[in-house]
Amino acid sequence: MKIYTKGGDKGQTSLYGGRRISKDDIRIESYGTIDELNSHVGYLLSAIPLEFDQKELLIEIQNRLFTIGSNLASDPQKNLPVPDLNEEDILKLENAMDNMDASLAPLRAFVLPGGSVANSIAHVCRTVTRRAERRMISLAAVEEVNPILIKYVNRLSDYFFVVSRYLAHKLNHEETPWVPRKN
Numbered sequence: 001m002k003i004y005t006k007g008g009d010k011g012q013t014s015l016y017g018g019r020r021i022s023k024d025d026i027r028i029e030s031y032g033t034i035d036e037l038n039s040h041v042g043y044l045l046s047a048i049p050l051e052f053d054q055k056e057l058l059i060e061i062q063n064r065l066f067t068i069g070s071n072l073a074s075d076p077q078k079n080l081p082v083p084d085l086n087e088e089d090i091l092k093l094e095n096a097m098d099n100m101d102a103s104l105a106p107l108r109a110f111v112l113p114g115g116s117v118a119n120s121i122a123h124v125c126r127t128v129t130r131r132a133e134r135r136m137i138s139l140a141a142v143e144e145v146n147p148i149l150i151k152y153v154n155r156l157s158d159y160f161f162v163v164s165r166y167l168a169h170k171l172n173h174e175e176t177p178w179v180p181r182k183n
Contacts, residue, residue, distance in 0.1 A: 011024075019075045019077065026135065026138050026139045026142065027072060027073075027139055027143070029135045029138075029139075030072045030132070030135040030136050030138075030139045030145075031068075031069045031072035033128065033131055033132040034065050034069045034132050034153075035069055036128055036132075037065060037125065037129055037132055038062050038065040038066065038069070040121065041061060041062050041125055042062065043121055044058065044121040044122055045058050045059070045062075047117050047118040047121050048167065049118075049170075049171070052167075052170065054096065054100075054163060054166070057092065057096055060092070061093075061156065061159075064085060064089055064152065066083075067082075067083040067084070067085055068085065068152065068153065070082045070083055071084075071085075071146060071149055072136070072139070072149070076143050085146075085148050085149060085152050086148070087148070089152060090148075090151060090152055093152075093155045093156060093158075093159045094155065096159065096162075097158060097159055097162045100162050100163070100165075100166040101162055101165075101166075104165050104166065104169055105169075107165070108177070109177035109178055110177065110178040111164075111165070111175040111176060111177055111178065112175075112176040112177070112178055113164070115164075115167075115168045115171070115173035115174070115175060116167065116168070116171050116173050118167050118171065119164050119167045119168050119173060122160050122161075122163045122164035123160070123161075123164050125160040125163075126157050126160035126161050126164065129153060129156050129157035129160055130157050133150065133153045133154055133157065136149065136153060137150065
């Protein structure tokens, strides 16, 4: 099977279902940003210590991101079979956050991204997740988007924030608080 088809040479691509749309369509932006996020999660996985207890969940998150991408890449005008998300997927994120947060000092200020490579990548995952959420909300304003997809992505950005703090804690890196300038 060839990787290149030349079908997109004129700025169009196909949705699952066959309909052709512009490559700058908000639907393409939505699932393209989810795909970008998945790559960042892979980068995070390669940067964290082998014994880090969130690895299994991060791999599961990558699978759920493919689920979200397949939903967003499907022609909404057709009733096509696509994998689903469910409330248990969201509950896993919430439970993981609660478990990590139990070992962290209370947050008393905004923190600056950084500390270690892994911690920084977790912050990149958080911000790309927020962009994906914004793109999905823009799409939902013009076409139907399953609300659980947006809910999962919203919770996922919170998860990456907690992961960044947890990594700083586990790797013994101090978080740098934001110090606003006083007038």
